Amino acid sequence: MAIYVNKDIQVKVNAVDLTAYVTNVEVVKAVDSVESTAMSTSATNGHTFVGGIQNNSVTITFNQDFAATKVHATLTGLVGTQTTVVVRPTSAVAGAGTNPDFTLTGALMSEYRPVQGAVGDLASVGAITFTGGLITETA
């Protein structure tokens, strides 16, 4: 796949397709940096680190919809629970290396803000972050 413009990123939260409501999404694959710096006689000491445990997250912004089975109905019951989030770069068929599914399993949604915004704003659910768990790339 060549370079592209984000326009049809597919997002599934807790096995529910919420793609039509997503305005922003960020997948972060990360590990903790664990310091392993030791005593040294070297004149030019520097910190050294090793990779620790995974510290992944997916952050999503939605347009809000309180209709049955839509955004609010799907997210409100997830506060404080672990779930699975799947993000695919485009709506094309998933393919390893070209259009992979990024699947975050065992991720906690600790906070949900069903109502937010200023007068005149489009109602949205701002920056929900699913943290923890393991992330895999699958075709």
Add this chain to the structure above:
Amino acid sequence: MTTYKVLSDNFAGKACGETVTAEELEGCSVEALIAGGHIEPSVKSTKKVEAE
């Protein structure tokens, strides 16, 4: 095996009215899906055998 009937039109990979198994929902919050109106537990039908 526990199964659930899909009630919503935005459930990933299954159409409304289809059945999803607990195994397929591994890693998901079943309670949140039920509360959100996406699935409901399937009710097993029992057949009565009439005495001859």
